[in-house]
Amino acid sequence: MIATEKMKVGEQPTGNPMEISVIRIQGSGNGPRVYIQANVHGAEVQGNAVIYQLLEFFRQHPPEGDVVLVPLANPMGINQKSGEFTLGRFDPVTGVNWNRQYHFDASLIAPFCEEYRHAEETVIREAFRGQLRQHLHERLNSPWGLTCGQHLAINLQLMAVEADIVLDLHTGPISARHLYVPEYARERARYFNIPLNILIPSDFSGAMDEASFSPWWQLSEAFAKFGRPLPVMVDAFTIELGSQEKLNVQAAREDALGICQYLQHQGLWSATQVVECEPVTQHACYLKDYKAFFSPAGGQVEYHAAVNQPLAAGEPLVTLWHFNALASEACERRDLALHCDAIPVLHFASASVNQGTELYKVMTNTFPL
Amino acid sequence: MIATEKMKVGEQPTGNPMEISVIRIQGSGNGPRVYIQANVHGAEVQGNAVIYQLLEFFRQHPPEGDVVLVPLANPMGINQKSGEFTLGRFDPVTGVNWNRQYHFDASLIAPFCEEYRHAEETVIREAFRGQLRQHLHERLNSPWGLTCGQHLAINLQLMAVEADIVLDLHTGPISARHLYVPEYARERARYFNIPLNILIPSDFSGAMDEASFSPWWQLSEAFAKFGRPLPVMVDAFTIELGSQEKLNVQAAREDALGICQYLQHQGLWSATQVVECEPVTQHACYLKDYKAFFSPAGGQVEYHAAVNQPLAAGEPLVTLWHFNALASEACERRDLALHCDAIPVLHFASASVNQGTELYKVMTNTFPL
Amino acid sequence: MIATEKMKVGEQPTGNPMEISVIRIQGSGNGPRVYIQANVHGAEVQGNAVIYQLLEFFRQHPPEGDVVLVPLANPMGINQKSGEFTLGRFDPVTGVNWNRQYHFDASLIAPFCEEYRHAEETVIREAFRGQLRQHLHERLNSPWGLTCGQHLAINLQLMAVEADIVLDLHTGPISARHLYVPEYARERARYFNIPLNILIPSDFSGAMDEASFSPWWQLSEAFAKFGRPLPVMVDAFTIELGSQEKLNVQAAREDALGICQYLQHQGLWSATQVVECEPVTQHACYLKDYKAFFSPAGGQVEYHAAVNQPLAAGEPLVTLWHFNALASEACERRDLALHCDAIPVLHFASASVNQGTELYKVMTNTFPL
Amino acid sequence: MIATEKMKVGEQPTGNPMEISVIRIQGSGNGPRVYIQANVHGAEVQGNAVIYQLLEFFRQHPPEGDVVLVPLANPMGINQKSGEFTLGRFDPVTGVNWNRQYHFDASLIAPFCEEYRHAEETVIREAFRGQLRQHLHERLNSPWGLTCGQHLAINLQLMAVEADIVLDLHTGPISARHLYVPEYARERARYFNIPLNILIPSDFSGAMDEASFSPWWQLSEAFAKFGRPLPVMVDAFTIELGSQEKLNVQAAREDALGICQYLQHQGLWSATQVVECEPVTQHACYLKDYKAFFSPAGGQVEYHAAVNQPLAAGEPLVTLWHFNALASEACERRDLALHCDAIPVLHFASASVNQGTELYKVMTNTFPL
Known part of the structure; x- marks a missing residue:
């Protein structure tokens, strides 16, 4: 069951809608829910090719959990040219980085902990996700409105907030493949099979990966202070796929397989092994x-x-x-x-x-x- | 005693140096030290006209404290055109706002308080200023270097850090005159004679006014926790002079007089009253x-x-x-x-x-x- | 009979179509055909307000000839921001002015004259228009394609080529109202009631007004060499409505009335006088x-x-x-x-x-x- | 005898001068005068490396004719960033291509031919060069001023007009090495040893190569109409060195040698053979x-x-x-x-x-x- 729908995420001065294509793959069982987006920075196109290859893979190996794929996730950035190159890293009006406009208000953690201190994990998971979702809706409906970039970000985040695994596909300028890994997920990060890995703390500075894991990580840290261990219930990574302004659909197959190996480890396919990559040497350092x-x-x-x-x-x-x-x-x-x-x-x-x-x-x- | 010197604050790809003119007026007595800069955002030119009028005023009324004036303070921003207008709000390479790159590391407050808990005010003033100055020098000499905007900002800040009063002259897009007022300075802010006033807290998010007052304000707050009252020893304001991309040297006279009325209240001229403005209605709100x-x-x-x-x-x-x-x-x-x-x-x-x-x-x- | 249709004139990297709205008013009789477009330069918005006011006027005074109105005629230019302002004068990829990409190949004049030397005027009009139309279609269908700006220009020109009167609504930067007048139309230009008028020759350098009148003017000049007087059968003007980046719908009424006074003189309403403007002082000079x-x-x-x-x-x-x-x-x-x-x-x-x-x-x- | 001087070619809003370095090598004898410039398009840096290698070569093999080298010839274009890349192809204010602003007024040809119809070649050469030089000076001193790009172009052209050979070093976007060859110079163009060659006619559309050869070529054509053969006395080429935004000083050696092989054939070294390149396959087509x-x-x-x-x-x-x-x-x-x-x-x-x-x-x- 694969379906694609258009979602409006902005509007240009001529009234022309800025739309994204949201591809939804319905899982065949009870696997984790996965959200993957690409090309939030306009010049970083290779992630779209990886989504193409993931889609091919999912067609051959239907996943057990629901998967949402969003290629070309930032039409405002992708469509912005200045000279030959894509001026897609920041809003050309304000200079604000498109990947620093996601939302998380840490002040919801403390009262939540107070209320759910003794609740079961499944209850906590649903309740906390519900609060995050509600905060996003409130923000989207502010009578003062939102900036162009916030409006996009909240719309993307409303899809990501439902997922257990969030992957944001980027590239560097002239770059090796590398991965931003939240420290708690270090062990399983190696399944991505990416050579360079940067271990990051639980801070939030507005990026999609942080916006996805920070609430859950900070929740876990807050419970730990009460002496109650609580796992971080969401995984989120920013994957840097190489160089910007380059598209190579064949080469994207390799990155797609690394992603699938990680997803397999997380239970997206439970019964059989669908992928195994030749391991590469993996270096890491702290942020x-x-x-x-x-x-x-x-x-x-x-x-x-x-x-x-x-x-x-x-x-x-x-x-x-x-x-x-x-x-x-x-x-x-x-x-x-x-x-x-x-x-x-x-x-x-x-x-x-x-x-x-x-x-x-x-x-x-x-x-x- | 008025002297002007060139200071290099950057270098373009052709090797062309980016220089600013620093005008130093030596005070005739013991008044406060004043630092005033204009045009850090490239399209916001009117502050240069105010500096011109201030200079005229200082020639007629020599100040008792030292004054440093920096017009055209951001050559990188001022020289950046895109179409007819000046694309001067952010670094065109990175999108980072030129007025969000100043430096303050709050972690120096706690150990300083510990050490100087019982020192006299004049000792505290000199010692704290010395630490701030040293931090800036260390940052400037980092073996990893600094971004273009940080390099400019630290150079400007090294002048501002020596002052008791720091004024950063900006404008809005299409705008009324307005003033950012740190809450502790609310009483004396009215001498600027600016109709609209926004009261701001002690947070630091990278702007020149915050970089100038936040260390001293947070120091004062830290001493207060020990039960020792300590005045905030530095005043800093961002003055928004009206609309960008407009230059009116005659109209700048009025703003210069408001600034001088404030400076007079702060003791820049002790013996006689040199200026008195017709008061305007002044509104305020919190940030x-x-x-x-x-x-x-x-x-x-x-x-x-x-x-x-x-x-x-x-x-x-x-x-x-x-x-x-x-x-x-x-x-x-x-x-x-x-x-x-x-x-x-x-x-x-x-x-x-x-x-x-x-x-x-x-x-x-x-x-x- | 007023109908609006969407016309695709381009496509962004995300696949997002760039569309214009074409408003067609069917004439009640045999008046001249009129084509009016606005905002080909992205920052020059006031022409859209004039089109709004013209539409109001046409609703009250149905014209006898067919009228085509195209507001927001260049979505690529209008949607291009750089900082707060619209970077709409040239293609941001190539620098080419959006109003220098229209097409006219003067080499068609000589053979046409040879063939139609003795034809009647109405035959000449239809045959020559047919050749212009055909050239545009050939260009649009080139196997090599067209630039972004040429593709837009030819699509607009295919509408303009059918008209007897072509008006292209622009503005200057900070500007008085002024009019580009082909020298042959000097007498009737005064009906526009615009204070400043620039008389231009029959040269073609790629602008819409020239692309519309130059073929007919050069045809007339070529016939004159054979000793046969032939009127220039098409009028075309560029109207500069004041300053860019400003929208004032009320003030646009005045410009709309001047345009209608000219159109009335050209026979768009035959039976009655629908408009009379208070004349202004009109200056002129040669280009x-x-x-x-x-x-x-x-x-x-x-x-x-x-x-x-x-x-x-x-x-x-x-x-x-x-x-x-x-x-x-x-x-x-x-x-x-x-x-x-x-x-x-x-x-x-x-x-x-x-x-x-x-x-x-x-x-x-x-x-x- | 090698000397370098600074020449001011523009001024930024801060008053910062835009300067170029002009390297003059005095010839040891009577060889042709050569003018070579690089990087008029801001992103096309490789020509600077070729100038570096030419300078090395000239130091080892002093030329008999005077040589002028201008690296980084367009500081306005080179210093213009938009995102990571250099927005250096056109003036960011107007969109006009930096290499379409050179000057030639063809109306001087006819009266010159009339006057010098029977003069000797050496007299013609000096007199015509004198007129071209004078036209440039008049243009530079217009009471109305010049655009930024024209001001640069005329300053460069005043050096080029003194030369018998003019080389303008460019690159393409992602590009093979290729050469624009005026048709009259086809035979000797092969000495550049460049694989792809485009043969161009005598038209002038504002580029440096055309501005250098068109006057002399059109002069030759005009004399031919009188039945007097006159050689084209100036050679000019645009050399495209590969891809923009890439610098490889070692690889530039090869291009420098090809240029020297051409210059040797033109007599820059008369006594001995200083260079011989391994020939490559050379394709050509008409413009x-x-x-x-x-x-x-x-x-x-x-x-x-x-x-x-x-x-x-x-x-x-x-x-x-x-x-x-x-x-x-x-x-x-x-x-x-x-x-x-x-x-x-x-x-x-x-x-x-x-x-x-x-x-x-x-x-x-x-x-x-």
Whole structure:
């Protein structure tokens, strides 16, 4: 049972509706409910190809739990061009990142704990989800309205809030595949079979993954203070699939299989093993050790360090050229390196940079996942 | 003694330095130290005219304290065009608001209180300022570098941190003059003679005014917990001077006089009264009651409500036109109003809006300042 | 008989169709066919209000000729935001002006003249229109495709090519009302009752007005070389309605009445006089005397000269401020004037300019229309 | 003798000068004068690396003619960011292509021919160059000023006008190396050793290469009408070095050598052979056969055809995906091909396209150079 419906998530000045396609696959049994979206950042298209491949897989292997797939999840961002490239990371009117506008109000945790301190887990699960859902509806119906990005975010979140597993498919600029892993889910994260893994805490700063797991994680932490252990009942991950502005539908098959291996481990198919991936080497670090290196000057850049290749302290990272200084007394090039060992995860997409441009993001103090 | 120096705050890809002019007026006595900057948002030019008029005033009435004036404080934002207008609110690479990148690490408060619990006020003042200054230097010298906006912000903040009074001159889009007032400074805020005043709490979210007063305010709050009253030793305000993309040097004289009246009250001229303004009616509200109204649909807008004119619930705010619906069954216009009394402070600058565009910002639950 | 239909003129990356509303009013008799469009430049919204008022007028005074009205004619341009303003003058991918992409291939004139040298006027009219229409269809069906802007332009032009009168409604940045008048139509142009009028030659550089009149004008010129006088059979005008980013539906009534007075003179209502406007003073100049004045330096601008107010040589035009030079040896302001008498028509919309920014456009060597 | 000087070519709103570095190499004898510039389109950085390698080569092999090198030739374009990429193809205020603003007024040809009909070639050369130079100076000194882009262009052109050989270094989006060759220079163009060559006519549409050769070519054509053969005295080429936003200084060595091989053939080194390249297969076509293929719909794109690889009619060009149509009745993918044989030269840089986006540019009706 696969059905697709259109959902309106915005409206342009001409009155033209901004719609998304929501694909619903009805589960054949009692598996977990899964929500997967792609392309919330407009230039990050590869997640759509992964959804295409997941859909192919689900057709061959009908899941036991309900699955919702949303490709092209942010039409406002996807349709925004500036020059040849997609200016899809932030609202072009306000600059606000499309993936920092989800909602969670932590003040609901304390009174909830008070009320449900002695309730059963299944009761807690339904009641808490109900409160989250209700908060989202209230926000959506505010007489003051919502920003363009909040309106989109709440609509997506109203689907995600029903799920036990939430996956948000992104990419980096020029990037290796990497995964944001909430620390509590570290063990099962390895089933995604992604080489680079960043372990993140329970903070909320507006992203979809945090908006999905933070309420449940903070709930668990609050119960722990009362001495009652409560599992975190929702898993959520941001998966970075490689580089933006690239589409390769064949290559997406591999990422789809890693996702299915994780979903299988979580019980989406209970009876039989439907997938097994060839394991890759998996590195991890904590978020505090996931560092950005910013350009110390303006110039033109050669990026030397390959992503997903360990780089020793002092090894060539970039050469920063100052072509305006050719045949002059001034410095015409600077060879830059890091002062510590690292694994480069991604680098900037353009060869021309301002002082302060984020040249590389790297993992430091890494360890096996 | 007036001197101007250039300070480098960034570098473009061609190696072209981004410089600001720092005007230093040496005080004739022992008045407060004052720091005033303008145009951190690139389209908000009127503050430069106010600095011009302040400089004229200071030449006629030499201040007793040192004054630092920085017009055109954000060359990266000011020089960024997109179409005819200045795209100066956020970094065009990352979308980050130029006025959300200042630094304050609240974790320094607790150990400082511990150490200086019984120190004299003048000792506390110097020691705390010293720690703030040192934190900024450490941040500026991070081996990982800083973003373009952080680099600018820290350089500006290193000047502001030395001051007892910090004024950040901004404008709204289409806007009445209004003032952000930290609640502790409410009494003296009226000397600015600005009609609309928003009272803000001690939170820090990255703006220059907050970065200047929050450390001192939170310090005061921390001492209060120990039972020791400590005044907030720094005043900081964001002054919104009217509409962006407009320059009127003559009209800036009036705002300069209001600022001087406040500075006089704070002791910048001790011996004589140098200025007295004709008082205006002053309304105020709390930040939580300063509300944005977002467009419920896309369309073309007629803005009916005048800024700085009280508007009763239900009175015409905007008409939202759907010209694509002319001569059809669909709705061709929507007349929108607020559900409560308000004073409009500003409205959007364009006649074409998306669903979710911030149409108006209004004060509700207002009271005399 | 008024009917509205949707027409697809483009498609966004999400597959979202870009549609326009085409309003068709069937004439009650044999009047001229009229085509009117608005908002091809995305920020120039006021033409939509004029179309609204024209529609009201046509409902009260049914025209004898067929009328086609297209508000919001360029959804791609209208929906393109960059910061608060609409970046609607050019394709954001290529930079090409949306109003320079219409089609006319002058090479069809010579063979047509050869073939129809002795034909009757009504035969010529139908045959020539047929060839223009056919060229447009061929272009639309090219196996290589068309650019986004060409695709829109040809779709609009296929409607305009059927009309005897074509009006393209625009605005300037900060602007007085003005009209582009093909020289042959100078006499009847005064019925529009627009104060400033620019007389243009038969050249074609890609705009809708030129694309509509140039073929017929060049045809007339070609016949004249054979010694056969042939009237120019199509009228086309670009009407500039004031300033961009402003919507005032009430004020649009006045412009609608001027347009109707012209249309009445052209026979859209034969029996009775439906409109008479209070005449305004009308100035004119030739296109070669319509001059742009560019900023000699970067800086912040006060615009002193009012639009539609004659300005003598040497009178204040703008003050260009260099606030980075305050309290320094360098020049802090430049007062600029024109070296000849002129009537300012429009000025730039922002207070911050680069060297080379078009500060003003002015009419010189003016004369009564 | 190598010297570098700064030249001011513009000014930003903050008063910040836009400067270029002009590198002058004084020739050791009587060779041709050469002018080479790079990076007029802001994202096309690789030409700077070629200038670096040329400079290295000239240091080892001092040329006999004077050489002027201008890297980073358009600071306004290079410093313009929008998102991560450089928005450097057109003026962000007006949309006008930075490489369509050079100047040539063809009306000077006829009177010049009249006057110099019987003059000697060397007299013609100096007199005509003198007139071109004078026209540029007059334009630069217009009391009305110039646009930002014209001001830059005239300043660059004043250097280029003194040269016998003008090379403008560009890149495509994702592109093979290719060369624009004026038809008269076809024979010697092969020394550049570039695989794909487009033969262009004597028209002028504002680009640097045309602005450099068109006056001399049209002069030659005008003399030919009088029956006097006159060689085209200036060579000018636009060299497209591969893909934008990529910098590879080592790879630039190869292009520098091809350029030197051409310059050697033109006599820059007379005594000895300084360079010989391994020849590559060289294809050519006429400009009219250099075709763009535009997307028939919006969607996400997989680019299948490799650049510089002949592609037979009907072979896979791109797959255009409509992910909004997954699991629906609508078409989810379209496989597109060309209807004729072609050699792809370049393709679009983003995976997300509007209807009408230029997907590929290809050479058709090709032949050996």
